[in-house]
Amino acid sequence: MCAPSLIRLVVLSASLSALPSWAVEDCAYKGESINLNNGNSTAKLTGTVRCVDRDTKKETHTVSYRDGKKDGWEVRRWSDGRAIEQEYKADKRHGGFKRFEDGRLVETSTYADDNERGEGQRYHPNGKVAHRYDRQPDDAKSTYADYDDTGRLNEAGCGLQSSREAGIKDCVWKGASPLVFFHANGQKRSVIPLKNGLREGVTESFDAQGQRTSTISYAAGLRDGLSTEYSGTTPRRSTTYAKGQMEGDETEYFKDGSKKLVTTWKDRKKLKRVEYFQNGERKNEFVVTGERAVDSQFNDDGSLRQRQAQALDDSKYRFEPDGVTESFFPDGGVESREHYVEGRAEGQRQVWADNGVLVEDSQWAKDRVTARKRWNPDGGLVEDDTFYEDGSRKKKP
Template structure:
């Protein structure tokens, strides 16, 4: 073998060894291997590991009777430092902190058996508090976002006060709050008002300061509106405000508009279900009118469709999403052209065809396989 090939082979061996470098660990002055339980069995103390080539450059972990339980310190290749504790189940438990490569605290968590509980904090690179969260029952129930000057950038409140910072802004001080939110210093992103943690009003602005969305609680109804960039309304929902745990469904009206201002759809909800739907063409003519009825587990829907000249186009009957009963279809002049009867499972049973004047021209009956008689 040539000298060059030998050198390349040796280089490959060294590279391979380097890529799979094993951390150097010691416990109470003795060399140990965290991946070999025999070297740590029954021992207590702080194991310290160094790996100059690994993602985790330094690791300090507490052992109690051979088990990893208690404080942990990890330093990553980019200088990030993590401090936390693990319980006897191996899950993070207690206060956990993360520092960036410059030593600035970036995250402070309160954990219970691996799950976030209570106050959680995120800090900006400059060091100021950026986000404050409160976790309860594996859900984040409170969020407050801050800019460097202390102005709020985000606010979501809980029904009760959870931290001193939420008392005034969430309306827990006996009166509704009035808060302006900012996307950056001097650039408002909207406003929000809370009373006892319940949102009363909200506006959302785009970067040009134009109203994008609004929401208000009025006379027990939650009204939400979305706007086009021109300021014209795009959609509106007006529903009775229900307790989230209530068995009662949504009840109210939803509307949609074209940017021209033409109303294009209105949906009415009762008892959690759509009861009526109406649609219009951009020229103002009615497009669709639907009525939905419920009888036990069955849903029946009648749909009237119209041509853009206002003449009827079709009348369809459905049961549980399938055509049922007689269906009618009309020409653009509003003259009946075809009728079809559907039975169980939507199967076509009969068809009637009419001429241009609306007189019966042909009638057909259908068997289950689609053949005609």
């Protein structure tokens, strides 16, 4: 999850010299005129330079020096109520930072050795904190929190570049339990029980109208147990986790709440996948045992339609037909039987009519038919051919 606030937090304090200054300034040190744009005039300066607007005589700029380097506070003020205050040490930003608009404080931050570090805040027009963050050299240890203009918490977490919500493993929330996030309309968005600053128990989430959207079980900041997503009052998907990994059944549901798809996971591997008709009968079942699998297709009355043996193709990261594939009539009788090796038809293929009479018996090599006999359902022979590699029939003597 990437917090929307991060986009706003990245663009923080601007360089004082980069901001426009429309007024003409007169600067002086101990009553003597000085040009701050001339490095020679400040090369050995120790003390505070003060600048005023030439027309209004109001103070616009103050900057402190020690041995020719900025050291202490530099303050810029504009007639429209904007102002910036930045603390320096040996010509590097070091210490506090403040920014004002229309005379009100809108942002504070801290610097160390010319890099933004430590705590900072931005404010709503009513003066309440909008964003609070603690920037650390290791971004993963940085923290953030966003608030609405009433002080309600919208988001909180760790990392300002790639963020994780508060209470997730390795992102300890130091506030009270439960941690509660709110929508803009004041409706609770998430209620998150904590233990030692990490999520523990069931976290509930809601939409802006108060309708529950999910429940997620946690232990020590990791998903552990059942997580369920909802559409209205009906479950849409439920997943079982163990120590942060899917382990057990992942279930999707039809709109009426009946099962649509159940996938079973273990050690990050898919062991079984069962798709259902809405009437509750199986539609497809895929079962994995090691590097082998059986894929079965069913009719909506529950009868088996096709069963195929498969093997894992490591080069393609998927299962391919390997072994016997059988198709069945609704009464259970065999309709066809064919053999595959590594995804290609190889060996005998047989097809039966619904009266049990064999109507095709063919031989295959690497997906190519080499010989084929066909009969009518009454048993009369209608074809007896062999084939070249290009698929053409060999001429009979």
